[in-house]
Amino acid sequence: xxxxxxxxxxxxxxxxxxxxxxDIVFPKxxxxxxxxxxxxxxxxxxxxxxxxxxxxxxxxYFVTDHDVVYTSPRAVERGTQIRKxxxxxxxxxxxxxxxxxxxxxxxxxxxxxxxxxxxxxxxRHCTNAGGIGAVGFRVGTEIATVLATGTVWTKVPPTxxxxxxxxxxxxxxxxxxxFRIVQDLARRGIDLDYRVLELAGDLEQFDLGERIxxxxxxxxxxxxxxxxxxxxxxLAEAKARAKRPFEPVFSDADAEYELDLTLDxxxxxxxxxxxxxxxxxxxxxxxxxxxxxHAFIGSCASGMYEDLVAAAKILRGRRVAPGVxxxxxxxxxxxxxxxxxxxxxxxxxxxxxxxxxxxxxICSSGxxxxxxxxxxxxxxxxxxxxxxxxAKDAELFLASPxxxxxxxxxxxxxxxxxxxxxxxxxxx
Amino acid sequence: xxxxxxKLAGRCHKFGHDIPHPGPVIPKHLxxxxxMDPKDLVPHLFSELRPGFPDKCKPGDIIVTGRNFxxxxxxxxxIAMQALGLGLMTETMPFLAYRAALGVGLRVLDTCxxxxxxxxxxxxxxxxxxxGAFANRTRKxxxxxxPIPEALRELVSLGGTSGFLRQWWEANRPRETAAARA
Numbered sequence: 064x065x066x067x068x069x070x071x072x073x074x075x076x077x078x079x080x081x082x083x084x085x086d087i088v089f090p091k092x093x094x095x096x097x098x099x100x101x102x103x104x105x106x107x108x109x110x111x112x113x114x115x116x117x118x119x120x121x122x123x124y125f126v127t128d129h130d131v132v133y134t135s136p137r138a139v140e141r142g143t144q145i146r147k148x149x150x151x152x153x154x155x156x157x158x159x160x161x162x163x164x165x166x167x168x169x170x171x172x173x174x175x176x177x178x179x180x181x182x183x184x185x186x187r188h189c190t191n192a193g194g195i196g197a198v199g200f201r202v203g204t205e206i207a208t209v210l211a212t213g214t215v216w217t218k219v220p221p222t223x224x225x226x227x228x229x230x231x232x233x234x235x236x237x238x239x240x241x242f243r244i245v246q247d248l249a250r251r252g253i254d255l256d257y258r259v260l261e262l263a264g265d266l267e268q269f270d271l272g273e274r275i276x277x278x279x280x281x282x283x284x285x286x287x288x289x290x291x292x293x294x295x296x297x298l299a300e301a302k303a304r305a306k307r308p309f310e311p312v313f314s315d316a317d318a319e320y321e322l323d324l325t326l327d328x329x330x331x332x333x334x335x336x337x338x339x340x341x342x343x344x345x346x347x348x349x350x351x352x353x354x355x356x357h358a359f360i361g362s363c364a365s366g367m368y369e370d371l372v373a374a375a376k377i378l379r380g381r382r383v384a385p386g387v388x389x390x391x392x393x394x395x396x397x398x399x400x401x402x403x404x405x406x407x408x409x410x411x412x413x414x415x416x417x418x419x420x421x422x423x424x425i426c427s428s429g430x431x432x433x434x435x436x437x438x439x440x441x442x443x444x445x446x447x448x449x450x451x452x453x454a455k456d457a458e459l460f461l462a463s464p465x466x467x468x469x470x471x472x473x474x475x476x477x478x479x480x481x482x483x484x485x486x487x488x489x490x491x
Numbered sequence: 492x493x494x495x496x497x498k499l500a501g502r503c504h505k506f507g508h509d510i511p512h513p514g515p516v517i518p519k520h521l522x523x524x525x526x527m528d529p530k531d532l533v534p535h536l537f538s539e540l541r542p543g544f545p546d547k548c549k550p551g552d553i554i555v556t557g558r559n560f561x562x563x564x565x566x567x568x569x570i571a572m573q574a575l576g577l578g579l580m581t582e583t584m585p586f587l588a589y590r591a592a593l594g595v596g597l598r599v600l601d602t603c604x605x606x607x608x609x610x611x612x613x614x615x616x617x618x619x620x621x622x623g624a625f626a627n628r629t630r631k632x633x634x635x636x637x638p639i640p641e642a643l644r645e646l647v648s649l650g651g652t653s654g655f656l657r658q659w660w661e662a663n664r665p666r667e668t669a670a671a672r673a
Contacts, residue, residue: 087642112656113664203564204585205594208652212659216643218586259587285585 065315065344067222071261072198072312076181077217084221084321086099089214092122094175094182096199097206098166099127101185104143106148117152118213124175125149126155126166128422133160134430154351163397164421167191167199167363168394171275174304178293188363188445190282193259194274196293196311202462204308206271218285218371219302220257222319226264229329234480236373237273238365238443238463241280242334242344247296247326248284249342255281259288259319261314267294271295272369279364280341283446333478336461338447347466350476357440357457358471360464361419365443366394368401372450374468375407377482378414390432392424416471429453441470499598500617501577503610503627505542508557509610512588512665515539516561516568529574536571538607540541550576553616557581561588569595572652576619580606580625580636596651602645603636620647 066081068073074082078089097105111114117123121323125145133139142160149157167188168466178196182189182265185206191200200217202208208215231240248255260281274297278289289417292313294333301309329426332346371393372428372432383389391411393399399421402408411418417432425432426444429452434440444451446461465479472482513519526532537544554577561568564587572579578598582605589601598620606625610616614629619621623638639647649655 087640089642108653109656112653114656114660114662183527205590205652206565208656211656212663216646285587480670 064319064332065313065317066258066310067177067261067318067320068196068292069222069261069288070219070318071314072179072181073217073219076460082219084242085221086219088217089218090181090217090447090473091214092209093180094122094124094170095206095209096124096126096166096182096184097210098129098186099125099141099145100307101204104149104204105210106152106475108204108207109211110299114211117154117210120155123154123168123210123457124166124424125154125384126158126159126163126169127160128163128165129427130430131160131420131422132431147452161420163364164393164395164398165423167364167371168366169277169421171195171271172304172354172368172395172397174301174306177301177305177307177309178298179309183215187282188279188290190278190286190289191275193278193289193291194271195297196323198288198290200287200385205393206414218257218261222259222261222290222318222320223253223255223324224320225264225323225325226265227266227328228264228325229327230265230268231328233333234465234478235331235333236276236463236465238276238279239295239331240273240328241277242252242336242461243328243331243340244277244326245284246334246344252324253324253393255284255286259290260286261290261292263292264325266291266298267389270301270369270411271297272367272373275367275369276365279445282342291319303323306307310406333463333466333480335441335466335476336447338459341446347462347476347478350460351478353443353460353476355387355460355470355476356438357432357434357442358383359385359392359425359432359440359444360465360467361392361394361424362443362445363423364396364445365464366392366398366421366424368398369395370443371398371402371407372466374464375410376446377468377472377479378416379410381414381469381472383415388432389414389473390425391416392419394423396421414472425452430454434459441476442469443467453461492532492540495612497598497621498617499551499553501549501553501615502534503556503612503614503616504544504552504577505607505610506554506556507607507613508582509559510540510556512561512565512568513565516552517571519644519659522567527570528585529570532567532571533574536575545571545575550574550577553578553580553618555580555606555610555616556584558583560584561592563588563622564591566591569597578620580618584608593639593646594652596649596654598639598647600636606634606636609634612642640662
């Protein structure tokens with residue numbers, strides 16, 4: 064019996080010929096990523112034991128994405144502490160405020176996370192790695208153990224394969240497909256807890272931005288990983304950016320899956336996810352026309368350059384509706400720079416959107432740009448549990464970047480197809 | 492490691508299905524406030540579901556639950572269980588909850604299918620967490636579940652992550668550092 068791609072990557076990192084679901088392994092990561100929320104507590108934990116060093120100053124990346132503009136005195140103090148810790152430990156890859164951006168986006172865009180990479184991260188959204196054919200495993204506060212020892216116990220997860228069939232309609236994006244996937248899995252009572260969801264089938268149609276978006280919603284349903292086998296196009300892009308040589312990894316033809324499912328994507332409509340969880344998606348017709356107050360494009364789920372392009376296609380030459388505030392949060396500083404050279408920045412500014420520093424943006428607990436009681440928000444946030452970014456009685460709809468942009472322009476939930484916007488790569 | 496007590500014997504504290512960690516296991520404000528000291532947590536263990544629970548249990552007792560116990564990745568409730576000397580057996584628990592429980596050194600079996608049918612609250616039960624051997628002495632039932640995996644027994648026997656790190660550092664601390672400190 065063969066192995067899935069995730070099993071192969073875990074086996075390689077664990078210096079084993081093969082691993083099987085349920086095995087406990089101690090993988091040696093190619094890199095470790097820690098965000099601004101866990102650096103100080105990890106340091107305190109290791110100080111408490113007397114550990115005064117990290118396992119490898121060159122393989123550790125400290126990123127700043129959860130509170131990049133320091134929205135509280137405590138955050139300012141934390142920033143100071145982080146910079147001190149970076150010096151004490153000699154961390155070589157430190158991305159301070161205003162540098163790098165979202166830790167689940169810029170490492171992919173800058174060729175640090177490449178196809179086949181295995182890494183540990185404190186945050187669950189490291190599943191984004193699957194969008195480029197890599198594996199990132201979330202270990203929460205046990206990232207401190209990884210920082211000290213270079214590994215932590217890891218249970219090899221089972222994999223569920225989902226074959227996507229057909230071509231999505233124009234105006235329907237990877238994010239919509241992701242919403243629909245989890246809606247279907249929830250309806251069928253399929254639990255993703257600590258499973259890898261591997262996608263197969265007609266994947267060629269999804270660019271890197273959409274692949275990242277596809278990784279998001281299953282993660283909110285507790286998947287430990289989403290794996291999308293990289294296409295020729297993705298591999299060529301990755302090769303152009305890669306900081307070091309890489310070897311893409313694919314599942315064996317006789318790999319074992321816990322479940323083998325299919326989904327016809329050709330019938331999917333643009334989705335609007337109702338407040339309370341990513342699996343609560345409905346076709347946009349059910350909510351079209353609902354007034355909105357708050358709109359946000361960004362987050363680990365939809366902060367890739369491709370997402371910004373999709374939104375800009377609608378916003379170009381148009382204005383955000385009166386009474387609506389639109390926040391645009393590029394996933395990375397690379398995106399911000401490119402927006403300036405490509406003219407996208409001008410499109411957003413002239414539309415009346417507020418372009419914010421790269422990072423998690425509003426999705427990080429609404430530290431910036433929260434919603435008020437009774438308001439209706441439509442956004443590309445990773446999640447929309449009650450109170451995720453502001454008042455507990457606010458509506459938090461989720462949708463694709465195109466749907467959010469279209470809604471911001473009209474002031475009501477709007478089908479992006481009303482603006483004749485097609486998928487990236489296709490004629491508008 | 493041989494001195495570690497893998498077998499617990501005591502009363503069964505039976506709970507149902509789908510009990511989330513924030514709230515029912517331990518009050519939300521203690522999680523949000525990042526309380527990690529057992530003395531702050533123990534008095535509030537299961538306070539929403541069974542007021543006075545900590546006074547009704549003794550070391551060796553085992554909490555037995557149904558499916559999906561302890562939703563959420565936090566460890567506060569398990570710190571309280573560990574401080575009280577309790578064990579935990581669930582029909583299922585989300586992986587991150589299991590990981591959090593092991594991280595504080597709790598003796599826990601997360602996959603005990605059908606165990607709710609084998610016990611009633613107050614039964615005298617025992618479990619060897621290193622072999623999975625379970626017995627309900629009140630009802631004369633014996634069954635074997637999957638034990639704590641061998642690769643994780645060191646972590647548990649050392650009292651969880653902090654004990655594990657302490658031992659690791661003892662073994663891996665560079666010599667010159669040790670000499671400099673001496």
